[in-house]
Amino acid sequence: MTNAVVVESLHKAYGTVRAVNGVTFTVEHGEIFALLGRNGAGKTTTMEILEGFRTRDGGRAEVLGLDPGDPATKRRLSERIGLVLQDIAVEPYLTVRETIARDAGYYSAPRDIDEVIGLVDLVGHEKKKVRTLSGGQKRRLDLALGIIGDPDLLFLDEPTTGFDPNARRGAWRLVRNLRDAGMAILLTTHYMEEAQALADRVAVIAAGRIVAEGTPDALGGRNTAQTRIRFELPPACAVTDLPVAAVPGDDGLVTVESAEPTEMLHQLTGWALGRGAVLARLTVDRPSLEDIYLHLTGDDRSAPERTLERSAP
Amino acid sequence: MTVAVPGAGHRAPRRGVGLFWHQIRYEQLTFWRNPQSAFFTFVFPVLVISIFGGLFGDVKDSSFYYGGDALQYYVSTIIAMSVLGSCYSQLAIVLATRRQNGILKRVRATPLPASVYFVGLLAHCVLVSFVDVLLIIVVGRFYGLSLPASSQWLPIVVSLALGATAYCALGAAVASVIKNADAAPAVVQFVLFPLVIISGTMVPIHGAIGTISSVLPVKPLNDALLTAFTGSGSGFRWHDYGTLLVWGAVSAVVAIRRFRWDPRPE
Numbered sequence: 001m002t003n004a005v006v007v008e009s010l011h012k013a014y015g016t017v018r019a020v021n022g023v024t025f026t027v028e029h030g031e032i033f034a035l036l037g038r039n040g041a042g043k044t045t046t047m048e049i050l051e052g053f054r055t056r057d058g059g060r061a062e063v064l065g066l067d068p069g070d071p072a073t074k075r076r077l078s079e080r081i082g083l084v085l086q087d088i089a090v091e092p093y094l095t096v097r098e099t100i101a102r103d104a105g106y107y108s109a110p111r112d113i114d115e116v117i118g119l120v121d122l123v124g125h126e127k128k129k130v131r132t133l134s135g136g137q138k139r140r141l142d143l144a145l146g147i148i149g150d151p152d153l154l155f156l157d158e159p160t161t162g163f164d165p166n167a168r169r170g171a172w173r174l175v176r177n178l179r180d181a182g183m184a185i186l187l188t189t190h191y192m193e194e195a196q197a198l199a200d201r202v203a204v205i206a207a208g209r210i211v212a213e214g215t216p217d218a219l220g221g222r223n224t225a226q227t228r229i230r231f232e233l234p235p236a237c238a239v240t241d242l243p244v245a246a247v248p249g250d251d252g253l254v255t256v257e258s259a260e261p262t263e264m265l266h267q268l269t270g271w272a273l274g275r276g277a278v279l280a281r282l283t284v285d286r287p288s289l290e291d292i293y294l295h296l297t298g299d300d301r302s303a304p305e306r307t308l309e310r311s312a313p
Numbered sequence: 314m315t316v317a318v319p320g321a322g323h324r325a326p327r328r329g330v331g332l333f334w335h336q337i338r339y340e341q342l343t344f345w346r347n348p349q350s351a352f353f354t355f356v357f358p359v360l361v362i363s364i365f366g367g368l369f370g371d372v373k374d375s376s377f378y379y380g381g382d383a384l385q386y387y388v389s390t391i392i393a394m395s396v397l398g399s400c401y402s403q404l405a406i407v408l409a410t411r412r413q414n415g416i417l418k419r420v421r422a423t424p425l426p427a428s429v430y431f432v433g434l435l436a437h438c439v440l441v442s443f444v445d446v447l448l449i450i451v452v453g454r455f456y457g458l459s460l461p462a463s464s465q466w467l468p469i470v471v472s473l474a475l476g477a478t479a480y481c482a483l484g485a486a487v488a489s490v491i492k493n494a495d496a497a498p499a500v501v502q503f504v505l506f507p508l509v510i511i512s513g514t515m516v517p518i519h520g521a522i523g524t525i526s527s528v529l530p531v532k533p534l535n536d537a538l539l540t541a542f543t544g545s546g547s548g549f550r551w552h553d554y555g556t557l558l559v560w561g562a563v564s565a566v567v568a569i570r571r572f573r574w575d576p577r578p579e
Contacts, residue, residue: 051422052422053418053421053422053575075424075426078422078423078424079424081422083422085415085418085419085422087414087415088415089414089415089416089418089419090416090419091343091416092347093343093346093347094339094342094343094346098339098342102335102339103423105327105332105335105336105339106327106332106335106423106424106425107327107423107424108327108424129346145419149423149424
């Protein structure tokens with residue numbers, strides 16, 4: 001079976017600005033694929049080329065086996081894709097149910113209207129005019145319009161921007177359920193937690209290029225990066241007194257990096273207990289997705305201690 | 314509800330009368346739900362004809378009113394103005410606003426064909442015009458308007474149909490060249506107001522200005538309707554129909570070539 005989305009060395013320039021500069025990735029059926037990047041990195045332009053809103057200057061783009069730039073197959077393709085754009089665009093005076101019913105009528109095989117209202121958690125609001133809804137409710141209505149046509153592929157452009165944490169978790173649950181039911185989902189986000197919590201695979205995009213791709217856990221060598229153990233030096237101790245090699249930092253903490261954290265911790269805590277000392281503010285962690293992201297997008301100057309070069313084996 | 318297996322099952326797009334009807338129905342719902350738009354669309358022409366009827370309702374046949382009485386004159390021109398408002402102004406503002414807030418882009422992403430979307434809008438403009446025309450004639454009757462002879466109804470319908478077509482095309486063309494929807498009402502009125510004045514909608518215009526305005530889009534409909542309402546001549550004003558058709562055709566070309574769905578085009 002073909003992939004849901006195939007993009008190969010995609011190019012798009014606005015004047016002299018190369019918004020998309022050789023982007024390549026694929027989205028498989030039934031997976032959530034996230035394009036992670038800062039504003040202006042090229043996420044939305046890539047998305048809009050795939051949605052058929054923009055033409056491409058070069059490269060290959062295939063959506064459900066069709067060329068999104070081909071007007072001859074536009075209607076056939078729009079039957080099978082759904083999208084949620086960045087801006088909320090709904091008529092203010094129709095009710096929730098009318099808005100969904102109107103769009104349902106555009107598709108040859110739409111989902112059941114009440115089922116969709118339930119999916120996006122707008123039960124009880126069906127008869128409310130759209131203008132009286134909160135921002136989050138309007139966004140969920142937008143999502144309802146994205147899935148009413150029962151698409152095989154859903155585009156979500158920054159779907160949870162402006163959501164409170166609860167609403168965001170609810171939206172993530174819904175997106176996962178859609179994926180589990182077989183839908184392929186391509187989303188853009190600039191939230192690290194969103195990519196981490198939601199995506200099966202992530203591509204980090206910066207200055208129009210994919211700079212890393214992988215599962216959220218393995219992105220940028222995160223899974224093989226060394227574990228960091230950080231703690232406060234016990235009183236009257238020097239770094240050289242420690243049983244392991246450690247680096248002091250500006251914040252009064254010392255950092256130990258290790259590929260064998262279990263053994264290393266055992267040594268450290270054994271040493272401390274033997275001296276009757278306490279390792280205050282002890283933490284054990286690995287580079288977060290955010291560290292990786294900041295490094296990949298060249299914005300990690302504010303966190304010099306956390307560069308990948310140091311933690312890489 | 315079964316989950317579609319990707320790529321399985323060919324879905325034939327919806328076509329035909331049902332889809333047209335669906336779109337017209339929701340376009341109507343969108344309009345009638347908005348109390349302001351529904352109110353002002355109908356109140357303004359009724360108000361104007363009421364005032365003019367009260368002021369000039371007694372003025373009998375005169376050469377100032379091209380041989381008809383004042384009421385026949387104003388019923389004709391206010392009908393033309395209401396068609397202008399329902400088709401040109403309304404369509405230009407609705408399209409510019411919907412583009413700006415992304416509704417057009419959203420529609421573009423559904424399988425709804427652009428033609429069906431526009432038929433829904435045009436049907437709406439025509440329906441509103443029709444209601445306006447009825448209201449104006451009813452108010453005119455109240456002031457003692459004598460209805461045209463039955464032979465004149467066909468030219469009236471032809472004039473209205475051509476006027477509505479030309480003005481819808483003009484509205485779509487203006488919407489296509491307006492960049493910013495916030496400016497749309499101002500731009501629309503800026504074009505409309507002088508045009509209405511020099512076309513004799515408020516006061517009959519004789520002489521050179523009338524000659525100029527007779528090749529602009531408003532006066533031809535005024536004159537075509539007036540001829541039919543006063544029943545002078547055959548009732549058909551072929552050169553006015555021609556002028557409206559040319560304006561409609563040119564506007565349609567501009568609209569089709571320049572129309573954008575996306576608020577931020579490439």
